[in-house]
Structure formats: C-alpha cells, structure tokens
Amino acid sequence: MKLKKQFFLNDVLEVAPYLLGKTLVRRFEDGTIKKYIITETEAYRGEEDLACHCSKGKTQRTSIMYEEGSKIYVYLIYGMYWMLNFVCYNEGEPQAVLIRGIVGFDGPGKLGKELQINKEFNEKEISNCEKIWIEDNNKTAKYTTKPRVGIDYAGEIWKNKLWRFILDENI
C-alpha cells in the first residue's frame, strides 16, 4: 500500500532510514509500470544545516522545502542530473530526503535518468501522484550510516553528520 502523507510529516532523520527497502513505483508516459527497491538515502535538515540548500534561506528554488512534508523536490545539478527528494516535517521547517540509490541504479544521477525525472515532478504530492509513489511494507530494514557525499563546503560539523543511510543487504 502507498505511503501516506502523514508519514512525511515526521522528522527527516526518521523518514530517511525508514524509506530503505521500500518500493519506489514509477508509471511512465507509455503506461509501463516499474518498481525499484530504495537502497540509499540522505537527510538534509533545516536552515542551520550548511549542506542543505535552505542554509541560504528561502528562495524560489528552495521554497518547496518550506511547505508541509510529502511534496516532491526535484532540481537539476551540474546541468545534467535530476535529483529526486521528498520534503519532510512541518511547514516552515525545511527538511528533505534525497534518494541516492535504487537496486540496479546506484547514484542519484543515474536513478534520476532511469526514472525519467524532470522538473515537472517538482512540487507534486508524493502520497497522491499517478506518476510516482512509494509502497510501504511495514518492515524496518537494517542499515549502515555514513557521512554525506559531495558537501565538503558544509564545514566539519555538518560534513561529519552520519545522515547517509545505506541498506545493509546491498553493500
């Protein structure tokens, strides 16, 4: 069954690890439906988190993260890769979980390409979207935590946070 909106109102540090092992379902333009197991996520949490886009405050790009949880946040990085995120927690407190890996497509850029993610997904409702959704299995997966990737600019405190969650069986 689909993950409910309520689930994304929790703190991102609860949401990110819980998403591991869950099934990400994508309905493509031609009607084909494919399912992928989520293997890796990363948490970005609040304006004080220097690695979070919201550390620079509310802008046109980041305004979606200030809304209530369960919205999809998509953006283009390095001019070629679409990143897929889900907004978490309460309105006014920006948090998001980045999907970094799914079975068979290890890396946020690769999975964005495979899922054919584009700017049209931005600001959609993940709990009520006909193109993409997540299926719950009511299980808690075993996982390993590591520092986040690609954020050396965030400073020692935030760089060393263990907010990257990796599904154990996939290592």
Next chain:
DNA sequence: GCTGAGATTCTT
C-alpha cells in the same frame, strides 16, 4: 547582465 559553483558521473 555576468560570474562562479554545485546533494554527479564518465572519461582521460
């Protein structure tokens, strides 16, 4: 308006 850098990946 222009410039620099980025939650990446693939090639040299």
Next chain:
DNA sequence: AGAATCTCAGCA
C-alpha cells in the same frame, strides 16, 4: 584531474 552543461545566487 577534467569535462559535460544549466540554473541559481550574488554582485555589479
């Protein structure tokens, strides 16, 4: 180590 390639933020 560097290119590919585009959007946004910051500054003029």
